[in-house]
Amino acid sequence: MKKQKGFTLIELLLVMAIIGILAGTILVGISGQREKARAGRALESMNAVLPYAVDCYITGTDMTAPTVGGGGVLCGAIDYPSLGTGCNYTVVDPDASGTIIATCGGYILTCSITTDGNCVVN
Numbered sequence: 001m002k003k004q005k006g007f008t009l010i011e012l013l014l015v016m017a018i019i020g021i022l023a024g025t026i027l028v029g030i031s032g033q034r035e036k037a038r039a040g041r042a043l044e045s046m047n048a049v050l051p052y053a054v055d056c057y058i059t060g061t062d063m064t065a066p067t068v069g070g071g072g073v074l075c076g077a078i079d080y081p082s083l084g085t086g087c088n089y090t091v092v093d094p095d096a097s098g099t100i101i102a103t104c105g106g107y108i109l110t111c112s113i114t115t116d117g118n119c120v121v122n
Contacts, residue, residue, distance in 0.1 A: 035105035038086055039121055042104045045081035046111050047119045052078040053100060057113045065089075066100070 056063050056075035066072045066080035066089040074080050083089065087104035100111040111119040 035086075035107070038084055039104040039107040039109065042083040042087040042102055043109050043119055043121055045083055046100060046102060046109055049074060049078065049081055050100075050111050050113070050119055053111070053113050057098065 053063065053074055056078070061075040063075045064073055066074070071082060072080050080089065083102055083104065087102055087109075089100070089102045098113045100113065102109040108122045109119060110122060
């Protein structure tokens with residue numbers, strides 16, 4: 001009798017099922033990290049413009065509201081940075097509130113111009 005070499009159908013299906021479960025687990029873990037990375041990038045962009053916003057606030061120069069996705073003039077020749085894909089500014093009037101607020105996925109980014117001059121993720 002000749003001995004056959006190879007895998008049975010059940011063995012192949014079992015390996016495919018295990019690979020599918022592992023891939024699904026990894027993709028779920030990675031998806032949350034992408035959103036967190038976007039929020040981190042947006043926070044860095046907002047931190048870069050914050051000293052200029054504080055200076056505008058202290059000198060009494062009127063600040064304009066940013067466009068939704070970023071851009072627009074903060075005051076003088078300083079522009080709001082672009083926050084990247086999936087992130088938007090939500091503040092209407094930084095002069096009145098003293099804060100610049102943005103949303104990035106499920107995260108809310110707040111930069112306080114009047115109190116401590118700091119940006120945080122909530």
